[in-house]
Amino acid sequence: MPKLEDKMIEIKESKKISKRIHTLREKVLRAKPSVCTERAKFYTSVYKEHEDKPVIIRRAFALQKTLKEMTIFIDDGELIVGNHSSQLRAAPIFPEYAVDWLPEEMDDLDKRPGDAFFITEQHKQELLEIADWWKGKVLYDKGRALMTQELRDIHDTAIIKATGNLTSGDAHIAVDFIKILETGLSGYLEEIKSYAGEVKGYNQEGIRKAQFYDALTIGIQSMSAFIKRYADQAKYLAKQEQDPGRTRELETIADNCTHISEKPPVNFHQALQLTFFIQLVLQIESNGHSVSLGRMDQYLYPFYKQDILTGNITDDQAVELFENTWIKLLSINKIRPWAHTRFSAGGPLYQNVTIGGQTTEGMDAVNDLSYLILDSVGNMKLTQPNLSVRFHKNISDAFLMRCLKVITKGFGMPAFNNDEIVIPELIKLGVEKEDAYNYSAIGCIEIAVPGKWGYRCTGMSFLNLMRVFLAALYDGLDTRSGKTFHKGIGHFNNFNSYEDLFKAWKHQIKYYTRKTVEIDTAVDTALEENVPDILCSAFVDSCIERGKTIKEGGSKYDFISGLQVGIANLGNSLAAIKKLVFEEEKLSKEDLLEAIENDFTGEKAERIQQMLLNFAPKYGNDNDYVDQLLVDAYMEFINELRHYHTTRHGKGPIGCQYYAGTSSISANVPSGSVVPATPDGRKAFTPVAEGSSPTSGTDTKGPTAVFKSVSKLPTDRIMGGVLLNQKLSPASIRNDSDKKKLISIIRTFFADLKGWHIQYNIVSRETLLAAQEDPEKYRDLIVRVAGYSAFFTTLSPDTQNDIIARTEHFL
Amino acid sequence: MIFNIQRYSIHDGEGIRTIVFFKGCPLRCKWCSNPESQTYGLSLMYDHRICKNFGDCIQKGKPAIKFTNEGLSIDRANIKNKEEFRDICLSKALTVIGEDLSAVELLKEIEKDKLFYQQSGGGVTLSGGEPLSQNGSVTYFLDELKKNKIHTSVETTLHVTWNQIKRCLGRIDCFLVDLKHTEKSKFRDYTEGDLELVMTNLKKLNELREHIIIRIPVIPGFNHTLEEMKGIINLSASLQSVDEIHFIPYHTLGSEKYKMLGMDYPYSNHKAISDTELTPYLEFAKLKGLNAKIGG
Numbered sequence A: 001m002p003k004l005e006d007k008m009i010e011i012k013e014s015k016k017i018s019k020r021i022h023t024l025r026e027k028v029l030r031a032k033p034s035v036c037t038e039r040a041k042f043y044t045s046v047y048k049e050h051e052d053k054p055v056i057i058r059r060a061f062a063l064q065k066t067l068k069e070m071t072i073f074i075d076d077g078e079l080i081v082g083n084h085s086s087q088l089r090a091a092p093i094f095p096e097y098a099v100d101w102l103p104e105e106m107d108d109l110d111k112r113p114g115d116a117f118f119i120t121e122q123h124k125q126e127l128l129e130i131a132d133w134w135k136g137k138v139l140y141d142k143g144r145a146l147m148t149q150e151l152r153d154i155h156d157t158a159i160i161k162a163t164g165n166l167t168s169g170d171a172h173i174a175v176d177f178i179k180i181l182e183t184g185l186s187g188y189l190e191e192i193k194s195y196a197g198e199v200k201g202y203n204q205e206g207i208r209k210a211q212f213y214d215a216l217t218i219g220i221q222s223m224s225a226f227i228k229r230y231a232d233q234a235k236y237l238a239k240q241e242q243d244p245g246r247t248r249e250l251e252t253i254a255d256n257c258t259h260i261s262e263k264p265p266v267n268f269h270q271a272l273q274l275t276f277f278i279q280l281v282l283q284i285e286s287n288g289h290s291v292s293l294g295r296m297d298q299y300l301y302p303f304y305k306q307d308i309l310t311g312n313i314t315d316d317q318a319v320e321l322f323e324n325t326w327i328k329l330l331s332i333n334k335i336r337p338w339a340h341t342r343f344s345a346g347g348p349l350y351q352n353v354t355i356g357g358q359t360t361e362g363m364d365a366v367n368d369l370s371y372l373i374l375d376s377v378g379n380m381k382l383t384q385p386n387l388s389v390r391f392h393k394n395i396s397d398a399f400l401m402r403c404l405k406v407i408t409k410g411f412g413m414p415a416f417n418n419d420e421i422v423i424p425e426l427i428k429l430g431v432e433k434e435d436a437y438n439y440s441a442i443g444c445i446e447i448a449v450p451g452k453w454g455y456r457c458t459g460m461s462f463l464n465l466m467r468v469f470l471a472a473l474y475d476g477l478d479t480r481s482g483k484t485f486h487k488g489i490g491h492f493n494n495f496n497s498y499e500d501l502f503k504a505w506k507h508q509i510k511y512y513t514r515k516t517v518e519i520d521t522a523v524d525t526a527l528e529e530n531v532p533d534i535l536c537s538a539f540v541d542s543c544i545e546r547g548k549t550i551k552e553g554g555s556k557y558d559f560i561s562g563l564q565v566g567i568a569n570l571g572n573s574l575a576a577i578k579k580l581v582f583e584e585e586k587l588s589k590e591d592l593l594e595a596i597e598n599d600f601t602g603e604k605a606e607r608i609q610q611m612l613l614n615f616a617p618k619y620g621n622d623n624d625y626v627d628q629l630l631v632d633a634y635m636e637f638i639n640e641l642r643h644y645h646t647t648r649h650g651k652g653p654i655g656c657q658y659y660a661g662t663s664s665i666s667a668n669v670p671s672g673s674v675v676p677a678t679p680d681g682r683k684a685f686t687p688v689a690e691g692s693s694p695t696s697g698t699d700t701k702g703p704t705a706v707f708k709s710v711s712k713l714p715t716d717r718i719m720g721g722v723l724l725n726q727k728l729s730p731a732s733i734r735n736d737s738d739k740k741k742l743i744s745i746i747r748t749f750f751a752d753l754k755g756w757h758i759q760y761n762i763v764s765r766e767t768l769l770a771a772q773e774d775p776e777k778y779r780d781l782i783v784r785v786a787g788y789s790a791f792f793t794t795l796s797p798d799t800q801n802d803i804i805a806r807t808e809h810f811l
Numbered sequence B: 001m002i003f004n005i006q007r008y009s010i011h012d013g014e015g016i017r018t019i020v021f022f023k024g025c026p027l028r029c030k031w032c033s034n035p036e037s038q039t040y041g042l043s044l045m046y047d048h049r050i051c052k053n054f055g056d057c058i059q060k061g062k063p064a065i066k067f068t069n070e071g072l073s074i075d076r077a078n079i080k081n082k083e084e085f086r087d088i089c090l091s092k093a094l095t096v097i098g099e100d101l102s103a104v105e106l107l108k109e110i111e112k113d114k115l116f117y118q119q120s121g122g123g124v125t126l127s128g129g130e131p132l133s134q135n136g137s138v139t140y141f142l143d144e145l146k147k148n149k150i151h152t153s154v155e156t157t158l159h160v161t162w163n164q165i166k167r168c169l170g171r172i173d174c175f176l177v178d179l180k181h182t183e184k185s186k187f188r189d190y191t192e193g194d195l196e197l198v199m200t201n202l203k204k205l206n207e208l209r210e211h212i213i214i215r216i217p218v219i220p221g222f223n224h225t226l227e228e229m230k231g232i233i234n235l236s237a238s239l240q241s242v243d244e245i246h247f248i249p250y251h252t253l254g255s256e257k258y259k260m261l262g263m264d265y266p267y268s269n270h271k272a273i274s275d276t277e278l279t280p281y282l283e284f285a286k287l288k289g290l291n292a293k294i295g296g
């Protein structure tokens, strides 16, 4: 085997973009997002027609009808085919999840401050009729109905948010691509048949299983038929085509589709095409996001290697196929109610591709395909896929250097996850070694074992930590809603010491932790009963064997996390109060509360705000005082969480536990918008801090200090992800020496400090300001928002300003 | 006395470094971009842009501090105890520059990035001002760093007595020597210093085979001509202990600080030098067998 260093020279950088790819890229970038009603119509008619059938069968028929009748097309020049809806970047509607928002928001879809969608009058009419039929029957209503009044109130005052899960469903999953490419769709049919043959129909379980297997069979067969439609279409187009070169391409597409509609792929092109079809149908079946592609450089490698050895393909061709696939991923689009869109700005689908990492034997897994994927993603500079690199301590500098080359293009990719923390911690949780070494990133920064893990390794409810903190100050009163959900142990004005404050925090956070689980349980129950996924279950181990959907307990592993928002603000608030009120007595309790209530306006309150901002230590500066207070407070949440299980507990999967998570995407902006002023000096309703990153502008000691602070968090218990976003100015990584130094601190952060994740935004402030002024010119400007990248100009002004405000580190 | 500790510096020597800036400098270079580093005692810095007009400083400092139409006016000469103002301003618009930290306190701060030094081959750089012109505590501090196996660099003008250098020998892994000019009179006109002193010290260091890197501030109107640069480069190349040379282009980032310190900036009319203007110097230095870089 050649040494890695040699390999990098071998894999020369692929910088040229073919004309075909250039045209396809332009086309998808120019396509205006719109709304497609086809899926909604098919699903509605099937649901109406089969009202007597179990939900899983109804869903199988609905999927069947959609795959059979939806508009399909093959665009000029494309080599990878498959479309999500009737037009490029049109979002299908998933009425079975939620409909109330449709009539409410329909007229304003094209006027949204971010993520606007174009919709015709005719489509509006169609959707109104559809929405009318679905009223009261959808996931959103059923989920809310399962909540107690108390939970609904907590949810509606936004202390805990789970709207996204109720309007968009689950996903956050990667399926078993290794098996899919090995057995092909026919392999699945055989497997389903053999398990179905063993079902005993005399008990309830048997009846359910039989229905499940029927649904799976319909699902897989429909998918085969769907792929065959593309074969026919390609054949048809080939006949019309004048250009002999394109005719040959279309014939290849037809052959590929015919073959993989049933049989396992025999070459790289077919393997990639089948991978994309799987991704596509999962995106048609479910309204969720973060449907991820797993370790593409690993499972595609055998196909690539064989094609290279036989001279069937060149590296340039492989890169072109990848580029085409990335464009296809971007063509997939989904629409969210505004309430949810605010939490994940930029309309991302977080289709993650993971490269690098280690083999199950612990060897460096970086291969030629890792380089090709990296380069092709760098060439495309699109928001999809979301590219993650698995770091481990023996990863080569050569590969990291190449990663930095792509990072310096300034579109936020790739991000890094860290084997050195993830693998040992997964093993401790009970994940088998072989599986642990095969983990991949899901969505943005969270992790799971592809094809073996249930939904939502992260992304359940959002818990607004600062609202809980304020309730701790006011004896349980939520000042925003005027409600006391959980009576406290006293009012801040009567606390005698920091210990009293901490006790009050503990009292409240325990309660709200329990409430997040209760809300999740209601949501999960509704998801299980109303929108079971058929194909997604088929492709996840061990659903077929157990005869269960993923939600019923079909997956091998099941660990999930919610998201806690406002991490840095929590630490900074605790430190400010401890130091200024209790230790130095520079500030009285009454004055502090008064200043907060006045949102720091008026000279007295303003003076207090300046004191809070400038005379108390801030998280992100490697200051043990504040960092430790944060850890202690967060641990109260984490320890409480240990007492709870998911709805799958006892039904088969390993785990069924919760852990903490901070990959709160762009939720820091809307989460902040419902939080009054806080004792860290933050003004009311402004964004809270993002993920585990320090509060904007307070990390004045540079990136190493940020790394140190972040690494003090109990990362081993935050397996839902510790998101760290750093912004660098382009001037700070001009030459190779700068890049080497950046690699060196990344190594220290990961190998020594056991950090979880890091991603870089390398865009100058000037560029961002210019793009705000002149969005037309900058329509392809991408920024890292949180765990993912988004087109800057599609973001709302609030989110844009938040990104501009984040500290820019000059190296 | 320290005026700043900067972590994660990557342009001042090998690897990732923490720079400790010492306050006080024997020279007064006309272009100096760190005016707060020049005096040995405390300085008062005032940034009107973040001033909230709370007036606490006036309470404390009247009549030397007062409001005028153009913001705060500070008669620094008539403020005896600047220390009293350290925590007076809540918005930190008025700050006291300079702090006496013990070697132990300094070390604690420096050790925080030890893992990063190890991974990158970095360490600590003493800068200023002129770190070697501090009192004997610098020697003790350097000793502590060496005890903790931390790589040490010192950025120096060499405009100090030989004794001030001698007491630090053996504790400095790398000297980053500012070589500004080869002409005595020009040096005096622009820095108020004596080039002879610098040259004698440099030659001694060279004879002792200390590790020396020459850093040339490239300053418009002072040494920014090929002829003058050739002089400095030739001299550097003639020293056996020197194989590396850095060109530091003049920038204007310091000009705002002069205002904040109530000082006049003699170089306020000059423009920054771009990297491309340095190409001929780089080429000449390479021709002379030196490893030449822009920045560090």
Ligand code: SF4
Residues within 6 Å of the ligand: B025, B026, B027, B028, B029, B031, B032, B033, B034, B035, B037, B038, B128, B129, B130, B157
């Ligand atoms: S030697 Fe440096 S610090 Fe001293 S005056 Fe000159 S430029 Fe300023």
